[in-house]
Amino acid sequence: MLDELIYALSKDPFNPQLNFEVAVEYEKADQIASAVSFYLRTAEYGKEWGDVYVYTSLLKLAKCFNEQTDRLTTVANCLMQAIGYDPDRPEGFFLLSQFHERQGNWREAWVYARIGQNVSGDDFGYNPLPTDVGYVEYALDFEEAVAGWWLGRRDESIRIFNELLSMEISDEYRQAIEANLAVIL
Numbered sequence: 501m502l503d504e505l506i507y508a509l510s511k512d513p514f515n516p517q518l519n520f521e522v523a524v525e526y527e528k529a530d531q532i533a534s535a536v537s538f539y540l541r542t543a544e545y546g547k548e549w550g551d552v553y554v555y556t557s558l559l560k561l562a563k564c565f566n567e568q569t570d571r572l573t574t575v576a577n578c579l580m581q582a583i584g585y586d587p588d589r590p591e592g593f594f595l596l597s598q599f600h601e602r603q604g605n606w607r608e609a610w611v612y613a614r615i616g617q618n619v620s621g622d623d624f625g626y627n628p629l630p631t632d633v634g635y636v637e638y639a640l641d642f643e644e645a646v647a648g649w650w651l652g653r654r655d656e657s658i659r660i661f662n663e664l665l666s667m668e669i670s671d672e673y674r675q676a677i678e679a680n681l682a683v684i685l
Contacts, residue, residue, distance in 0.1 A: 501525060502522070502525045502526070502529070505518065505521050505522045505525060506522060509522055514545045515545070516541075516542045516545045516546040516547075516551065516553045516554060516557075517542075517553050519538045519539075519541040519542040519545060520538070520539070520542040520553040520556070520557055520630065522538045523535045523536075523537075523538030523539040523541075523542060523557065523560065524560075524630075524631050526538060527560065527564065532564050532567065532568075535560075535564055536561060536564050536565070539557040539558075539560050539561045539564065540557075540561065542554060542557040543557045543558055543561070543581075552627065552629060552630060553630060554585060555582055555585055555586045555589065555591075555592070555629075556629045556630055556631060556633065558578050558579070558581050558582035558585060558592075559578070559579070559582050559591060559592060559595060559629075559633045560631070560633065561578045562574075562575045562576075562578035562579045562582070562595060562599075563595075563633065563634075565578060566599070572603070575599060576596070576599060579592055579595050579596040579599060580596070582595075583596065587619070588619055589619065590616045590617075590619050590620035590635065590640060591629065591633050591635040592616075593612050593613070593615050593616025593619065593640065594612075594613070594616050594634075594635050594639050594640050594643065595633065595634070595635070596608075596612045597609045597610075597611075597612035597613040597616060597640065597643040597644075597647070598634075598639075598643060600612060600647075601643055601646055601647055604650075606647045606650035606651050607647075607651065609643060609646070609647035610643075610644060610647035610648055610651055612643075613640045613641075613643035613644040613647060614644060616640040616643075617640045617641070617644070620637070620640060636669075636670065636673075638664055638667060638669055638673065639673075641660055641663070641664060642660075642664060642673060642676070642677070644660060645657040645660035645661050645664070645677075645680070646680060648660070649680070649684055654684060657680075657684060658681065658684060658685070661677045661680060661681050661684075662681075664677055665677055665678075
């Protein structure tokens, strides 16, 4: 598959979608430096505003850099670039909220979760990304509840967690919610 994509890319080297597909294949092969190179090419060659490949590449760059140590500023910059590029999508806000939650920046995590919820509302015409970045529709609510607890919003966090438990959610989130509730209660 990768050989075919590279051959196609050799005939059309400035095609953002082909660069993106090559990046995804390199990332699957755990060749992160090569993946980063092609995600950067995608972001550089994407010309149309709101191009889903450019947006997704910026999110994937953040993921790639996050796997390295001491790249926190680069990760945050990639996520901010993605949000600046397409502020009407929720995934960037989720990843930025999650990033700040993992750093213990509770106010930032809570604020980005709340903003992300506003862009993922009912009238958001969801167009899925060309690859998974870890976003699910209830992820922003989860981030709000986690960060909110640390900000003194205990009752609100418990309410959100209980609402999430009543939904069909992944086992990973269900276990995280139950662990959080065990600490809060």
